[in-house]
Amino acid sequence: MAYPADFEKALQIGRPPTIGALFPHSKALIVSGKVIDRAMLAKGKAIALAANGRNYFVIRGVLMAAQRANAAVIIEIAKSEGGRSAYCAVNYWNMARIVDSLCNELGITVPVAIHADHYGIKNETDLAIAKVEIPSMFEAGITSIAIDASHLPDDQNLLSNLEITPFIPSWAGLETEVGEIKGKAGLSTVSEARFLIQGLNAHGIFPDWIALNNGTTHGIEASDAGIQVDLTSQIHAAIADYRVNGAQHGTSGNSSERLREIAQKTATTKANVATALQMISWGLEINDYGNAQLDTDGNFIKVAGEGMSEELWAEMVAYADAKGWKKGDYKGLNLPFENKLLAQPREIRDRMAKRVEEFAYRIMTEVFNARDTAPLAIQAIITANSHDLGAKGQRIEDPAAWTRELIIQRATCLCSDKGPTGNFDD
Template sequence: MAYAADFEKALQVGRPPTICGLFPNSKALIVSGKVIDRAMLAKGKAVALAANGRNYFVIRGALAAAQRANAPLIIEIAKSEGGQKAYCAVNYWNIARIVDALCNELGITVPVAIHADHYGIKNDKDLAAAKVEVPTMFEAGITSIAIDASHLPDDQNLLANLEINPFIPKWAGLETEVGEIKGKEGLSTVPEAKFLIQGLNAHEIFPDWIALNNGTTHGLEASDAGIQVGLTADIHHALVPYKLSGAQHGTSGNSSERLREIAQKTATTKANVATALQMISWGLEVNDYGNAQLDGNGNFIKVPGEGMTEELWAEMVAYADSKGWKKGDYKNLNLTFENKFLAQPKAIRERMAKRVEEFAYKMMTEVFNSRDTAPLAVEAILKAGSYDLGPKGSQIEDPAHWTREQIVERAKSIAGDKGPEGNFED
């Protein structure tokens, strides 16, 4: 009962003002992403599952798993998935409402953060639009954001982060990124990461997480090369003075053993799982890596009696074929078919969510070491006595050495291979 009492106290002080305004009578402990990071750090060598809620069933299943594991959870959606040009029905502006409703329905008592993942800024037009759009996302219940200007050169990445920061609430979880996620090409380096974090630090911006290109890709992973643990550890070690945690992208396609290494040997406290959860909810056969398996003809394998009905899956395949879509394009089916998923019989809907729950629970308890970290998250809230936990780091860089002109000049000395050009967005 001690946790129940603390949970009630945390509900009173731990929910950001935007969440209190949107859901005044809610019993859902929706919190800043900072809270989740602090809980993982308190346990040590623990990583929070960040589930990309591409459909309702992923969100429902992940929440149920988190409750079972007694672990705080991040529910997120990326700009490509849920922005203005979304391929999912779940988006930046409705995801908090879905999470809040489900938390109350299911009696979820673990803290949950709502994260806007991969908020991409690729040019000046994107940056101008972000200054309007980002505030609307927080007004709609987002409590954490990843600013991803990694597509830009190092100086422009840093400058974009600096320019958008005033539009992000100070209490919110903050992730930044160096090195565009594109597999083994264009891997992030220590100098690139230090440049970004030092420049932010000089301007009193203290991200909770940094995401790297450390060997992963988004979507369907064809190889098992995956995450480069040593590279990740080296970059995290170089950033120790800035008190930064790591965010791991592209976990689908990496074995459980590789992911355990990330938890044990690096400063990672957040791991995104997107494609795997989508495929699992649909009822497709996946391996330990979370990769959907293909039959001898190169087609996805639908497990009979799992996920959606066989009839609906056949309809989805026919639709994808009519569009000429390849396997990596199947994510685009989410938007067209979400209402058809929801219109299936209750038993079908329940098994879609249950399959996600079982996979996510295993990830939390057997891979990410996040079991029983919910009380640590609540403890962090109560210790702060606030929804705003404040920064982990402090200013150690001299702002006089990080003017716009100096940033542009400094960037010229950073050597690094950015890899091939192309659209590597999630």
């Protein structure tokens, strides 16, 4: 296969050293998350699809959609999905290998970032583990990470970010988070977001993205209440001088129209899609909000002849029933059934991926405005002449005003409502 000259140049200089070491003969253009962010900025009012690859078919389908749309894309997995206590077979340590293999098999030439989403830090033990675990993840092919210490008080969130950032390669995409994703409870505020970004800035840390609790939730939505566009826009405007873009979490449960508003009215360049893609790959009926539909008895609706076989779906439902699982617990089916899904006939495997492709292609082209961002990502690499695009922002804040003691003192002046306690991991 003949490749364009710009692609070959980007392949030569644009892959991080860890990727080059893992896949020395590969034609997969696996890049830093910074590259994807810059491509969306170059197009303007564009958002990269960040697909949670809970199974092989989601990853395959999204890559096919990205190639078809000529769009730069992110494949990711969250700590709860793919960390050490994962409920998915895809994880932080094998995701890059799956993506690389599929890109070479399918002839994928669009740039792809491998993102470790929601790397949660909730206590000192998590922090200690992270210092060992995060380097291992980058050695395994991760090229971008979201440090999520939003479960902690604001001062501890900032201090945890400061403590863990030295273990992240400087070339990698970096996301930070303020406000746990809890729906309409515990909404993020301007003062909280500015506190986090200013404190990082003072220490020479310039995130590519900030994630907020802006009114949405993870998983299956019970209503169409969701993203508060005005709140998101207000927070993004308040941190504009620091050149940090938005990462939108929990898109399932939000209409296409609301997601278009996020693209048009905010500084968002990354949007996570997880539950919807899982359900689509399985062959369940969903609505425009990405929510799986229920029949009159409150059961998921399996579309005949789409997704997995009817026999395997019946087995999965029986497994969930035996465990007494609610509909939101069905994500736990990923790990025990991945090999059974892969063992189905080719025509069934192909239709699972194809169903994902069609949905992802529509989101990329009709909702996120990401069509033809792949060449912009490649151009960003060539212009930089490096895999490392550097930071968008520069230091504004005085480090002397953001010592540990002053951070703790400043945090006492923040007005915020963290909402209810509980486990809000995806």
